[in-house]
Amino acid sequence: MSFTLKGLAASLALVAASVFTSGASAADKVVLQIDGNVVPFYAPLYAGVENGFFADQDIEVEFLYGGASDILTNIAAGNVDFGFPNGDAVVAAASNGLPIKVVHTTYQRGIGALLAKSESGIKTYADLKGKTVAVTSLGSPNYLQLQVGLAKAGLSVDDVKVEVVSSGAIVQTLQSDDVDAIIFSELRKYALEANGFDVTMILSNDFLPSFGNVLVTSAENLADNPDLVKRMTNAVSASYQWVIDGHIDDALKISMDKYTPTWVEQTAMLSTAFENTFVASVWQSDLTKEKGLGAADLDAWQNNIDILSEYDVISGGVKAADFVVDPSDIK
Structure with missing residues (x-):
């Protein structure tokens, strides 16, 4: 049997390609539906994609947008993998029995x-x-x-x-x-x-201690794919930590260049808002300094529930521990 150098090279290339393919893990593709519209206030998430923080966790993320109540309905129905709605809407949805889980309390207070x-x-x-x-x-x-x-x-x-x-x-x-x-x-x-x-x-x-945007998934997704949920929380934390660590203007540039170009003239104002509000007291708290970004203060969540119940904004009965999870507890 004859075996040419050209044939040998082709065979080796095929074997190498096979080994490479079998050894690589394809990124998990997830849909993250964000509250509202494409705005630079979500620059940390956009920067997280462009800087590879989601890729580092083997996640390929697609952003969609919508109202908070629609996001939570989609999460519960399994139409999207993750949501980024406001915490007050999450409490209302949980009180109505939607099977949702907060897995990263990204905004430690309401805005x-x-x-x-x-x-x-x-x-x-x-x-x-x-x-x-x-x-x-x-x-x-x-x-x-x-x-x-x-x-x-x-x-x-x-x-x-x-x-x-x-x-x-x-x-x-x-x-x-x-x-x-x-x-x-x-x-x-x-x-x-x-x-x-x-x-x-x-x-x-x-007057209503609450939370801004938080990362939410379905109870089913958390139960069936805890590793994916954990990696998603890691990517979100890395994205926000990068901005906190002195990269406000870099994140805004990424947002303006690729996501929100119509806001470019407001960059200076946004930089001030990020520094004085987001970094100063929204993304960070005494609890996050102890447990890391996204940490869940169950007492604060319960206080929010109790106030909303007191004024008949939501029906009572739901407990924070039923739907709020600390990222460190996801194994």
Whole structure:
């Protein structure tokens, strides 16, 4: 039997390719549905993809976007693998029996806030009586915050006119005086001030201690794929830690270059917001310094549940331990 050098080379190449393929592990493809729209506030996640932090965990992630209530419905139904909704919406979903699990408490406190022009005279929730207030949806966390804030002031949603406005347009409705106040994110105060508006802000976290965006999956996914969930939490932590460790402007550049180019003129404002709010007190807490990013404070979660139950925003009965998991406990 003749055996040419050319044939030998081809055979060796085929064997080498076979060994390489069998030794490599294909990345797990996951869908992460994020609350809202494509905005630079999610720059750590975008930077995590571009810097390979998800790839380091053998994960290929696809970003989708939607409202918090839709995200949680999709998670429970298995339509998406992971979600990144606001914590208040998660509590509401859990109280309704959706089989969801918080696996990474990414935002250690809520960032919801009432924003109004100072000239409006609105300084407290009591001042909202008879006013027009915008929220992004009646299933949104900011609507829950509005309900509790009004209740603490002895009012209800019947005492105000509620307008539903998309997250992409809600700030503009305040700027143009189409509404008297908005319940949205405290981060938008920086944008309003940069545009020359003097703004009054009431932080929702002051009367409703809660959480901003958190990583969520289904109870079934956590039970069946704990290794994947653990690797996903590792990738999220690495992405946010990189930004915390002095890379705010680098993360924003990645976001502007590849994800949110229409925000480029607001980069300086965003850098200030990241430094003074996100890095200072949202992504980090005394607990994360002890247990790492994403750590779960079950007592704080339960306090949020109890307040929402007290004001009949949600039905009682659900316990934080039923749906909140500390990343360190995922094995």
